[in-house]
Amino acid sequence: MxxxxxxxxxxxxxxxxxxxxxxxxxxxxxxxxxxxxxxxxxxxxxxxxxxxxxxxxxxxxxxxxxxxxxxxxxxxxxxxxxxxxxxxxxxxxxxxxxxxxxxxxxxxxxxxxxxxxxxxxxxxxxxxxxxxxxxxxxxxxxxxxxxxxxxxxxxxxxxxxxxxxxxxxxxxxxxxxxxxxxxxxxxxxxxxxxxxxxxxxxxxxxxxxxxxxxxxxxxxxxxxxxxxxxxxxxxxxxxxxxxxxxxxxxxxxxxxxxxxxxxxxxxxxxxxxxxxxxxxxxxxxxxxxxxxxxxxxxxGRASELVKIGGKRLSMVEIETFLETMEGIEEALGFVEYHPSSLRGETLTLYLVGDSSKIDKTVLKKALHDQFGGIHIESKIIMVDALAKTALGKKIRHKVIT
The missing domain is CATH 3.40.50.12780 (ANL, N-terminal domain)
Structure with missing residues (x-):
């Protein structure tokens, strides 16, 4: 008992x-x-x-x-x-x-x-x-x-x-x-x-x-x-x-x-x-x-693999890397594909943290260096919180609270 x-x-x-x-x-x-x-x-x-x-x-x-x-x-x-x-x-x-x-x-x-x-x-x-x-x-x-x-x-x-x-x-x-x-x-x-x-x-x-x-x-x-x-x-x-x-x-x-x-x-x-x-x-x-x-x-997870600049990468690995950077508490990323555009892909990053400590140019260079020289159009959006389950997992289809 x-x-x-x-x-x-x-x-x-x-x-x-x-x-x-x-x-x-x-x-x-x-x-x-x-x-x-x-x-x-x-x-x-x-x-x-x-x-x-x-x-x-x-x-x-x-x-x-x-x-x-x-x-x-x-x-x-x-x-x-x-x-x-x-x-x-x-x-x-x-x-x-x-x-x-x-x-x-x-x-x-x-x-x-x-x-x-x-x-x-x-x-x-x-x-x-x-x-x-x-x-x-x-x-x-x-x-x-x-x-x-x-x-x-x-x-x-x-x-x-x-x-x-x-x-x-x-x-x-x-x-x-x-x-x-x-x-x-x-x-x-x-x-x-x-x-x-x-x-x-x-x-x-x-x-x-x-x-x-x-x-x-x-x-x-x-x-x-x-x-x-x-x-x-x-x-x-x-x-x-x-x-x-x-x-x-x-x-x-x-x-x-x-x-x-x-x-x-x-x-x-x-x-x-x-x-x-x-x-x-x-x-x-x-x-x-x-x-x-x-x-x-x-x-990584097959369902969370994305193709960026011809390379297959884990979005979870990208998010985890970003969360080690100063000013970033949490990250959630999505890749959108645009076949008709010149670059073809856009990486959208939702970040929780202190925007005053986040230099977007430095962040993009860090991603480029960490993941084998990837070149991708990226968009960074600061948010107050990410939607999560009761166990703390990110809800990917919901994006933000």
């Missing part, structure tokens, strides 16, 4: 003992349930109670209209044969504009929990601090399923500030479940605090090796990055400033002409879009990799 504490923005504290008794098989009386509470303690109660009853919780970001529409459509369908082997369904974040429902059976979740606990148990941990939402598979596994299985205390909050995370991590040996947005925010804080008894786990987007190493050195702590997706479950981990990913136990990775292919016992059998469709195992992702023995390096 785990002691769960929820801290609220108005100063209230709610505490409860949660006894997780495993997954009850789906029966003819089972239903698809959409957890309706925004209160975090109520969310936990409702998710756990649904699983104990044998109902199937549909977990997603309720602020995303497209996800909400698909979840309600699925909830109103008869309990099909596809759902009879499921115990939880996660909707992807829909950053591309088309969220899909990913079915997970107990065998997927239990086996992945066991694989993650296999390496986690080497760390001394007494509490799990959860800064991410429970409706994402990462937040569900590491914020609920794994700490409940390990009997860890769970601490979470409505909305975190970076300073609050550091303060809570000082209280006892902590497993902190977070994302790159918080890690980067904590790097920028002036105070250096000794957090050698804390293990940070970061997912929902890769940090650069230099960022991870800087964070570890600043706080005398350890940072493990997790790589995976809703469909595949966890694929690999890497520690500190490492650049190569190490596949999890039970995962076999292959390179099919540079595209990552995953064979895994955590891989879902079915997904739901407008109808159910099966997933193949091995499953081909959209990530481009370089294999180094049994390890691998992520080069």
């Amino acid at each position: 785990s002691h769960v504490t929820v801290l609220y923005n108005d100063g209230r504290i709610e505490e409860e003992i949660v006894d997780f008794r495993g997954y009850t098989p789906v029966s003819e009386n089972s239903r698809c349930i959409i957890p309706t509470h925004h209160d975090k303690m109520e969310q936990i109660r409702e998710i756990v109670a649904s699983i104990h009853r044998g109902d199937i919780p549909l977990l997603y970001d309720t602020t995303m209209k497209s996800s909400d529409e698909k979840a309600h459509r699925l909830r109103d369908l008869p309990l099909s044969e596809h759902l009879q082997s499921a115990c939880v369904l996660f909707f992807t974040s829909g950053t591309s504009g088309n969220p899909i429902g990913v079915l997970k059976g107990s065998e997927h979740l239990v086996s992945e929990c066991e694989a993650q606990i296999e390496w986690l148990q080497h760390y001394k941990i007494e509490q799990c601090l959860v800064t991410v939402p429970f409706f994402h598979i990462y937040g569900y596994l590491f914020g609920l399923a794994i700490p409940l299985s390990m009997g860890l205390d769970i601490v979470t909050k409505e909305d975190f500030l970076p300073q609050e995370i550091l303060k809570l991590c000082q209280q006892k040996p902590t497993l902190c479940i977070t994302n790159p947005v918080f890690i980067r925010s904590m790097i920028r804080l002036r105070d250096d605090i000794d957090l050698r008894d804390t293990l940070f786990i970061c997912s929902s987007g890769p940090l650069e090796s230099e960022e991870a190493l800087k964070f570890e050195q600043k706080y005398s702590t350890r940072l493990v990055q997790l790589y995976g997706s809703s469909e595949t479950g966890g694929i690999a981990i890497r520690e500190g400033g490492e650049s190569l990913w190490n596949p999890l136990n039970g995962v076999v990775i292959e390179s099919d002409e540079g595209i990552l292919s995953v064979r895994s016992r955590y891989l879902s059998r079915y997904v739901f879009d407008d109808e159910f469709r099966p997933l193949s195992n091995p499953f081909q992702t959209t990530d481009i990799i370089e294999k180094v023995g049994e390890q691998f390096k992520i080069v």
Whole structure:
């Protein structure tokens, strides 16, 4: 049993003992349930109670209209044969504009929990601090399923500030479940605090090796990055400033002409879009990799590759490079193609930061030098913020808030 504490923005504290008794098989009386509470303690109660009853919780970001529409459509369908082997369904974040429902059976979740606990148990941990939402598979596994299985205390909050995370991590040996947005925010804080008894786990987007190493050195702590997706479950981990990913136990990775292919016992059998469709195992992702023995390096995403001046480049790599420059906090880029024009392409960059510190001529030259002498017409637009999901991922089809 785990002691769960929820801290609220108005100063209230709610505490409860949660006894997780495993997954009850789906029966003819089972239903698809959409957890309706925004209160975090109520969310936990409702998710756990649904699983104990044998109902199937549909977990997603309720602020995303497209996800909400698909979840309600699925909830109103008869309990099909596809759902009879499921115990939880996660909707992807829909950053591309088309969220899909990913079915997970107990065998997927239990086996992945066991694989993650296999390496986690080497760390001394007494509490799990959860800064991410429970409706994402990462937040569900590491914020609920794994700490409940390990009997860890769970601490979470409505909305975190970076300073609050550091303060809570000082209280006892902590497993902190977070994302790159918080890690980067904590790097920028002036105070250096000794957090050698804390293990940070970061997912929902890769940090650069230099960022991870800087964070570890600043706080005398350890940072493990997790790589995976809703469909595949966890694929690999890497520690500190490492650049190569190490596949999890039970995962076999292959390179099919540079595209990552995953064979895994955590891989879902079915997904739901407008109808159910099966997933193949091995499953081909959209990530481009370089294999180094049994390890691998992520080069970019096929869906986020752009062609500039005849060169194929990763837009994510361009954005990450820009975010290392002075004055730029965040970047989002798009390439428009104009076949009839002389140059043929325009790179539009949306930047968040201090415009007084950004010299557009210097920025364009830096891009030119960094990416092999690319020549492209570029347009730079300063914005107050980029649209993001609850896990901090950029929403590419939405552009800005």
